[in-house]
Amino acid sequence: MNLIGWTLAGACGLAGLGVVAALVTSARARPVVVGGCTAGVGVAGLLAGLGALSGEVFHARLPALLPLAGVQVAVDPLSGWFVAVIGAVVAVAAVYGIGYAGHGHGPSGRGVQAVLPVFAVALVLVPAAASVSTFLVLWELMALSSLLLVVAEHRVRPAVAEAGWWYGVLTHVGFVAILLGLVIYAAQAGGGSFTDLRAAHLSPGVRGLVFVLVLVGFASKAGLVPLHVWLPRAHAEAPSPVSAMLSAAMVNLGVYGLIRVGFDLLGGATRWWWLIVLAIGAVSALYGILQAAVARDLKRLLAYSTVENMGLVFLGLGAAGVFHASASPALAALALAATLLHVLNHAGFKALLFTAAGSVLRATGTRDLDELGGLRARMPATTVLFAVGALGAAALPPGNGFVSEWLLLQSLIHALPAGGAVTAVVMPLAVAVVALTAGLAVATFVKALGVGFFARPRSATVSAARESQPVMLAAMGVLGLGCVGLALAPAALGPALSRAVGTATGTPVDVVRGGVILRLAGIASTMSPLLIVVAVLVAVVASAALVRLVAGRVTRRRAARLWDCGAGPPTVRMQYTATSFGEPLQRVFDDVLAPQIDVDITPHAESAYLLARVAYQRRIADRVEHHLYTPIINTARRAGELGRVLANGSVHRYLAYGFFGVTGLLLVLAVIR
Amino acid sequence: MTDISYPQYLDLAAGLFLLTAVGVLWRHQLAPMIRLLGIQGVALAAIVAILGIHQHSLELILVAVGLAVLRAGVLPLLAWRALGEAPAQARETRPVINTAASLLAAAALTLLAYAVTRPLVALAPSPATAVLPVAVAVVLIGFFTLVTRRRALSQVVGFLLLDNGITAIAFLATSGLPLIVELGVSFDLLLVVLVLQVLTGRLRTTFGSTDLDELQELHDQ
Missing domain, CATH: 1.20.5 (Single alpha-helices involved in coiled-coils or other helix-helix interfaces)
Incomplete structure (x- = not known):
């Protein structure tokens, strides 16, 4: 047993300890003890993943643990990447959960707390499975325990139970598809371990069938259109630390599954598979961000943004597959590296955004953006952290999301000379999709940050909001630092990324090199995130200084009442709301969104020309x-x-x-x- | 017992076994039905005893004695006691299908049993497997009784017919069940009848009748 083996065993032990502790400790100590154990599971996962990324490998067979099939575990750099990402998210979300559940608010019940470590350990172990039966058992354990966590607050809100139904049904549809695919695969290969599957020679028809089946299953877990409907419900209705784990850790397993089965086991050399993946990814990215752009519910907005980001990841995966199939390994490696990096970046900023949204929910009791506002003065630390996350999600230069989207765009743009006619048509379209998605993401997160945190409070409960407790802020601070680190020095991940990509494609590569300046292998592109940040900072400081200089010179300042056209002082209701901010976009994409709008005009009794009341109601169904x-x-x-x-x-x-x-x-x- | 008379005795017992099942369908009143059930228990025990004597198996003979006590003694007695508590008008059963049609159905079911068991008999032709269709026919007739009789007690009788048939199949098709299995099955059966007896009593005190059609209100709206 090496480092990986010991840490994985430690994760299992800590999870068991957490379950027992949840059942025996008092309600007061429970969240602290269970949160500590769960965080320990996450840290163990992170260590195991880092160990695997530094080149260590681990393989174990435990024939007695599971009847008939036994358990097989293996960790290579590809699993290590996902184990590390998931472990980090779980650790931070668990620490955040201590504060979140601590004061009677949220799920501090015995059952919920006992399920939490089980979910954490299942999440960490799924990428380490090395046989079909082990994978399926862990996958189902993860699905069931997450379902129990999603419905934790079902007594409080009826919408939770509905979300639970949707999630339960769709996750099992996905599970059945994966089960069928892998069982067919294992039956044809004559063995259930991943080594047998890798060595198997299958007919093209069977390979295609297996791929389509597992694609359905993994797409439902990653929340891709049209199997996404559970995601905005479940991620919005789950308790916020659980939302963070679902949205930043669990959806990644869909990506992992497809890379593992599609690239590693099936070899991935069929173009039409990956064109389907690319198309699904593109549709999901656009559809997700459009729904997010018009969403009013903060957590629902974040959940739709997850659909968008998973769409981008699958788009990158599809592109990598197409390159792989058309024998341009350098581009395939680059696209795959972009995909893996985006998984990490998305995990970072989405965990941060969901935990910040949880703090807002806890402080104000509402997720409705039209009722929030003015939180900057009341919750300054949360506002800053949410802004860091929003910057990442908007994929603007100083944010971490930018780096991976830039890598993705580089691989797509350089595709033109590489492939045949299909590539020449598809890749420019994909570039357009990524660009449009990025633009809409900017609008979405400007809305979330501007309407939610700036301006004045739109309801009484928001005015009384208080900053959340230190333990929650500390967890969010770690995530914020992580996002900043990823934005400034992505090149530090170069060797680990290259190892993970090399495992997936089967040929060792060196994708990203360089310290301050990022150099890509195979294509003549460089980028320096650090220099961009410095340039942006200099520009901002310079323009602020210039404005101050100019403004200071004109006249001295005088306090006066704001000009209000004689209609009385502006009220809080005159501010932009999330609905009004999103209205232009809603108009542009009217055909896609098909909103239902009711305008109800009540005139005065005396005259039809004098309006007493105008009621505007908008509903955008999925x-x-x-x-x-x-x-x-x-x-x-x-x-x-x-x-x-x-x-x-x-x-x-x-x-x-x-x-x-x-x-x-x-x-x-x-x-x- | 000589080898020539062994199939004849077996056929005789099996004939009695089938005849009592058909008799249960034929009779309207509950009391004769229970009496017929007792006779059938004797026939079943006789089948097992004949098999035991033929195979020189003491264990089978012991099982036959146990079967006789349970199926010809205890179970009819329990049913009899449940009947004794019933008011006079409840002693008669009103079948869903009239007697003539029931008897025709019994004939059809017996034919079906013969048709279905042909491959089984062909598998290992012997005097014991030759009467296997009779046992299957009793199972089907028992099931038919269960479906077409209204009173709770007549359903108990139908259930016992069904189980007698299954037991007969078990002994005829195999070369004897392990004693422990037969003990377990018999014990289960005793419990089932006890539960049904209590249920019948409850039904009567709650609804004033043991007609199961009165229970229609219980379904999901």
Whole structure:
């Protein structure tokens, strides 16, 4: 046993300790003890992942642990990348959870706290699975425990139960697809361990079938259109530390699964597979960010942004696959590196944003952006941290999201001379999608930050908001520092990234080099995040100084009332709201979003020309949900009602069903034989 | 017992076994039904005893004695006691399907049983497997009784017919069950009948009747 083995064993031990502690400790000590154990699981995962990224490998077989199949665990740099990302998110979110659950607010119940370490350890261990059965068991353990955590607050809000239903059904649809795919694969390969699968020679038809099945499963876990409908519900309704784990850690496993099965096990050399992945990714990225741009609910906005970012990741994955299939390994490695880096960056800023949103929710009791505002003065630290996260999510230069999106764009742009006609058509389209997504993301996060934290409070509860407790701020601060570090010195990750990419594609590469200046292998592109930040800082300071200089010279300042056109002083309700800020975008994308708008005008009794009241109501339903899922649900309901006719309560009828079933079967047998 | 008379005795017992099952379908009143059930228990025990004597197996003979006590003694007695508590008008059952149709159905089910068990008999032809169709027919007739009879007690009788048939199949098709299995099954059966007896009593005190059609209100709206 080396470092990885010991840390993984330690993670399991700590998780067990956490479960026991949750069951026996008092309500007061419970969140601290369980949060500590869960954070320990996360730290152990982080260490194991870092160990794997530094070149250590680990392989273990535990035949007695699982009946029939046994357990096989292996950690290579590719798993290590995901184990490390997930471990880091889990550790910070667990520490944040101590403060979040601590004061009677949120899920400090015995059951919920006992599930938390189980979820954490399942998350950390899924990428370490090295056989089909181990993978499926851990995957299902993760899905079930996360479902229990999502419905933690079901007594408080009825929407939680609904989110739980959606999540439960879609995660199991995905699980069934993965199960079928991997079982077919294992049956054809003649063995369940990943080594057997890698060595198997399958016909192209079977390979395609396996790929499509696992793609459905992993896309449902990553929340890609059209299987995304659970994500905005579950991630918004779960307690905030759990939201952070779901949105920053769990969705990554969909990415991991597809890289592992698509690239590593199946070899990935079929172009149409990856074109599908690319298309799904592009649609998800656009659709997710559009829904986020018009969302009013802060956590729902963040959840849709997860759909967008997973869409970008899958777009990059699809591009990497296409390059791989058209034999341009340098570009494939670059696209894959961009994908993996974006997974890390997204985990960083999304965990930060969800924890900050949780602090806002805890301080104000609302997630509705139209009721928030003015939090900058009341929660300064949270505002700064949310701004750091929003900068990353908006993919603007000093943020961490920019680096990976730039890498992705580089790989897409340089594709033109590489492939055939398909690549020449698809890649420019993909570039357009990434660019449009980035633009919409800027609008979305300007809205989230500007409407939510700046201006004046739009409701009374927000005016009474207080800054959250130190332990939550500390956790968010660690995430903020992580985001800044990723934004300034991504080149430090170069060797680890190269190892992970090399494991996935099967050929060792050196993708990113350089210290201050990022140099890409294979294409003539360089970028220096640090210099960009310095330039931006200098520009900001210089322009601020210039403004002050000019303004100071004109006249001396005089305090006066704001000109209000004679209509009385401006009220709080005259500020931009999230709805009004998003309205232009909603107009532009009217055909895609199809909003339902009701304007209700009530005139005065005396004159039809004098308005007493104008009520504006807007509802933007998820169109995919409406057009795809409503018919399915209605059909299921009709079938259920037909079934009810069969059960009229008569015992004789029920017995008769059995009797006619048996005799009918016997008759058929008698006739056939 | 000579080898020539062994199939004849077995056929006789099996014939009695089937005849009592058909008799249960034929009779309206509960009291004769229970009496027929007792006779069937004797027939079942006789089948097992004949098999035991033929195979020179003491264990099978012991099982036959146990079966006789349980199926010809204890179970009919319990049913009889449940009947004794019933008011006079409840002593008669009103079948869902009339007697003539029931008897025709029994004939059809017996035919079906013969048709279905043909491959089983062909697998290992012997005097024991030759009467296997009879046991299957009793299972089907028991099931049919369960479906078409209204009173809770007549359903108990149908259930016991079904189980007698299954036991007979078990002994005829195999060369004897392990004693522990037979003990377990018998014990389960005793419990089932006790539970059903209590249920019948409860039904009567709650609804004033043991007609299961009265229970229709219980279904999910």
